[in-house]
Amino acid sequence: MPELPEVESIKRSLSSNIVGQKLENYKIYDHRTNRYNTKKPTIKESLSGISRKGKLLIFDFEHYSIIFHLGMSGRIQVNDKKNKHTRARFYFDKDTVNFDDIRRFGFINIIKAELKIDYLNKIGPDVLEISTKQSRIIIDKSKKSKSLIKDFILNQKYMSGIGNIYANEILFASRIHPETKVNALSSNNWKDFFNNTKKIMRLAIKNNGTTLSDMTYFLPYGEFGSNQNFLKIYSKTNCFNCEHIIDKIYINQRATYFCRKCQKLKN
Ligand SMILES: [Zn+2]
Incomplete structure (x- = not known):
């Protein structure tokens, strides 16, 4: 369901508040949300930016990129309580970011920052950026x-x-x-x-x-x-x-x- 405008709106809303905060810990509770990850690296770094390509939302750190695909029903919520649809939580030094996903078509993929460009090149150009x-x-x-x-x-x-x-x-x-x-x-x-x-x-x-x-x-x-x-x-x-x-x-x-x-x- 969330398409380019929804993901871009989420990005803009988060950027002004979360960028610059240090990630202290994170938990991915759901194996489907976690289906593309083989490891759980420790990331104790400041969030340097939030980017987007197509429907993908990306948390950028110096050494890692955390890629979110919201699937059909994925949602990013700040400082909300954990509920039965919360599939992951990211604990920053000031705020907590939840990834909630009722239908679990979404996923979170954590990759090394140096692999981000190749990863994003697997999908076609963002329709707002097409040359x-x-x-x-x-x-x-x-x-x-x-x-x-x-x-x-x-x-x-x-x-x-x-x-x-x-x-x-x-x-x-x-x-x-x-x-x-x-x-x-x-x-x-x-x-x-x-x-x-x-x-x-x-x-x-x-x-x-x-x-x-x-x-x-x-x-x-x-x-x-x-x-x-x-x-x-x-x-x-x-x-x-x-x-x-x-x-x-x-x-x-x-x-x-x-x-x-x-x-x-x-x-
Ligand atoms: Zn008509």
Whole structure:
């Protein structure tokens, strides 16, 4: 569930408070959350920064990087009590950071700082940082792909940061039917796609992310995001542009909304 704007909002909220504090101890309670770690290194260092790529949140120390993937329901909470969904706790000298995850699709991966660049290179460029050259590489890959556009943009190996809610919003804004074969997109489609992606992600960050009625996502100090008030297609019944009834289908088990008048299928 947490996508680029939610993870970026979490990063910004934490950065002003936690960066500079010294990590004194940490505990990972859950074996699934811990599934990619083979060791538990001692890290008694100051947090030098918090970074993000795509949906990954990274605590940067001099010798280690702690990588969080929030999965479907992961949450970072500061100075909250341990509860039955708390999968890990990080004890800094002033504050305690909890990683809570109801469904346990998320994970924490602790790596040596020198391996961070290689680790992050395994996923595609962050959609807010895509250069012209990188966009050309993505388009080249799309020509050889048999995927549907919606699956292609959700695949983090091509580009990172887009999840299901924003995929729906971006395709609607770009007037692209989600079942369009990605190799059939025109260069104008791609131009619209990249422009709308940046626009929609920036607006969502400004709004501190999307808190849906399931209340899965909120910020580290308990505040809600407000971008749910700016969604134009996700979970809506009528088109924002033309008022036609919105179709809901499932692509790879993910809820997909589109307006058949505004997003014509051209395959
Ligand atoms: Zn419409």
